[in-house]
Amino acid sequence: MTTPDTSGAAGGGTRTPQVSYRQARSLAEAVFEVGGLSVFYGDHEAVRDVNMSIGDRQITAMIGPSGCGKSTVLRCFNRMNDLVPTARVHGKIHYHNEDLYGREVDPIEVRRRIGMVFQKPNPFPKSIYDNIAYGPRVGGFKGNVDDLVEETLTHAALWEEVKDKLKTSALALSGGQQQRLCIARTIAVKPEVILMDEPCSSLDPIATAKIEDLMEKLAEEFTIIVVTHNMQQAARVSHRTAFFTADVDDKGERHGRLVEYDETARIFSNPSDRRTEDYISGRFG
Numbered sequence: 001m002t003t004p005d006t007s008g009a010a011g012g013g014t015r016t017p018q019v020s021y022r023q024a025r026s027l028a029e030a031v032f033e034v035g036g037l038s039v040f041y042g043d044h045e046a047v048r049d050v051n052m053s054i055g056d057r058q059i060t061a062m063i064g065p066s067g068c069g070k071s072t073v074l075r076c077f078n079r080m081n082d083l084v085p086t087a088r089v090h091g092k093i094h095y096h097n098e099d100l101y102g103r104e105v106d107p108i109e110v111r112r113r114i115g116m117v118f119q120k121p122n123p124f125p126k127s128i129y130d131n132i133a134y135g136p137r138v139g140g141f142k143g144n145v146d147d148l149v150e151e152t153l154t155h156a157a158l159w160e161e162v163k164d165k166l167k168t169s170a171l172a173l174s175g176g177q178q179q180r181l182c183i184a185r186t187i188a189v190k191p192e193v194i195l196m197d198e199p200c201s202s203l204d205p206i207a208t209a210k211i212e213d214l215m216e217k218l219a220e221e222f223t224i225i226v227v228t229h230n231m232q233q234a235a236r237v238s239h240r241t242a243f244f245t246a247d248v249d250d251k252g253e254r255h256g257r258l259v260e261y262d263e264t265a266r267i268f269s270n271p272s273d274r275r276t277e278d279y280i281s282g283r284f285g
């Protein structure tokens, strides 16, 4: 095979990727086990038969062309699809060996333990301080809120930039700062997993690099699953990569499926499926 171009540019060439791959630990400690997962919107089966395990404190990237169901699968991990009236989830998602969709499971608690960061930074229209303090307060936090705010903003590599303007509106921050604030807001309630849906797609390269550095640091403590269109980013930050694509049936309907899931270094240097190779080398998608 040719050496892949991970730039994602159409018609990509054969240069060596300018990235260093993260070493993936064994998946012995799986946080999620996904089996036979299909998601329907009404009658449309948007994603079909996904099987994968997500490793503890690893960064798992989900890549693939538009509409292949990456965000749909991501939203299954914290039951966000429950909020879409037409969505139905079939199959198994076990979180620490417990059925995430079991009758006794409280979706609100699920979303506290499995937080989410969205494509577009969406801070509350409140002060920087209150963006962090809000979730813990609502959750009954009894400790020192000032300390929690400082600790959380430090953790999210934002403290130095905002410590003198904590009472300023979060909306006055730059896009990259807002996104780091949203990450800080997510970790303030002490989740175990952070889901990120194209967290850098609205950011410039410098702000993107800061988020990627932050992800690397956060992965020491949190399990991260990130959807990204940026293959360089997947190659740089993730331990494992899942490549999705969509098949078109005889009625012209598209059904997303997981084609290949492996250590990131392998996906980008020696994928086992031709479709993965074509995608990462820019021949389609």
Ligand SMILES: Nc1ncnc2c1ncn2[C@@H]1O[C@H](COP(=O)(O)OP(=O)(O)OP(=O)(O)O)[C@@H](O)[C@H]1O
Residues within 6 Å of the ligand: 041, 046, 064, 065, 066, 067, 068, 069, 070, 071, 072, 073, 084, 086, 254, 256
């Ligand atoms: N709320 C919804 N209602 C109905 N159909 C939906 C909904 N969300 C997604 N879909 C459909 O499900 C399929 C998968 O969409 P999804 O957004 O998960 O793909 P994606 O790979 O994340 O795409 P992109 O990379 O463009 O964000 C598409 O056909 C899309 O139109």
